[in-house]
Amino acid sequence: MRKYVLFDHDGVLVDTELWYYRAGERALADIGFTQDKGRYLRDMPQGLATWAQARAAGVDERTIDRQRAVRDGYYQEYLRTEAIEIEGVVDTLAELSTHVRMAIVTTAKGADFDIIHEKRQIRRFMEFVLVREDYTLAKPHPEPYLTALERFGAGAAEALVVEDSARGLRSAVAAGVDCAIVHNDFTRAQDFSAARYRIDSLIELLDIIL
Template sequence: MKRYVLFDNDGVLVDTEGWYYQAGERALAEVGLTLDKDRYLRDMGRGIGIWAQARATGIDEQTIERQRKVRDEYYQEYLRTEAIEIEGVIEALTELAEHVRMAIVTTAKRADFELIHEHRQITDLMEFVLVREDYERAKPHPEPYLTALRYFRAAEADALVVEDSSRGLRSAVAAGIDCAVVYNEFTAGQDFAQATYRIGSLAELHAIVLAGQETTAEADRLRPQGHPV
């Protein structure tokens, strides 16, 4: 049985991945650059942001810094106005909280995270949250998840990471922690070959954390049919 569950935030607890992309796309369009979505998703998996595409076309650093702030403003606008709920999240977390200790480990900046969760109950079920300002090296480096283990004083084998991106999966694997990748349409085409489990929703975590020692057949059963993850 797993005793600790470490959740990514964006794309796992709230549906924000697409809005973050659209904010960046909008900011770069203002300086004449069309953001290549396929490259964005590949770069995302390696922990590289949209500004690599901007630099590759010769956009200067001053312009990039200005548009970075513009992107952040657009993203926060979307967070305030768009529907970002994922159905069943609160119910799944409430059920899990009876059996495990939980935390959020996210690359989101504190300002964005606080805006997302200002009127939501998700963080009430968590023991702590680690945002981008709480560690030095971001995913796919293992530091974020290793930091969470230290906070819990937990062993790798007792924990489970829940992610939706290959960047987060690589971070969990590098930290030596089992990872369940939950289906997210935006990141569905990324490489999840190293995932311990692939699930369709957080509701499936209950069986994983309680069993802890699934056979191969049971693990395969937990992989939902028809999800290209």
């Protein structure tokens, strides 16, 4: 039986991937650039996403830096105003919390994470949260999940990672932790061949853990 579950955040516990994309799309539209969604999705596993197309089209780095800040503002606006709940997450976490210890390991910035969880119930089930500022090397490097294991004092074989992206999967595998990939429309075409489990919703974790 697993004793620890390490959750990715965006696309796993809250439905934010679309709004992050739209914030970037809007920031690029402000400078007259139309983002190709198909290419965005193909670029995601390499961590390129929003700005790769702009660079390829000759947009300079100063403009990109300025629009990155604009994107962040749009994203926070969406986080405050759009429905980002995933049905069944809170009930599943409540059930899991009686059997395992849990934490969130996310590449989300602390400011964004705090906005998301101002009025939500997810955080109360977690022993701790690691946001982007809490480690040096981001996914797909193993550091985020190794840091979480160390915080728990856990061995890799005792834990399960829950992810929705190939980058997160590679991070888990590199840390030696089995990974369950939960379905997400934004990442469904990515390579998940190294995943131990594939699930459609978090409720299926109960069958894996118990």
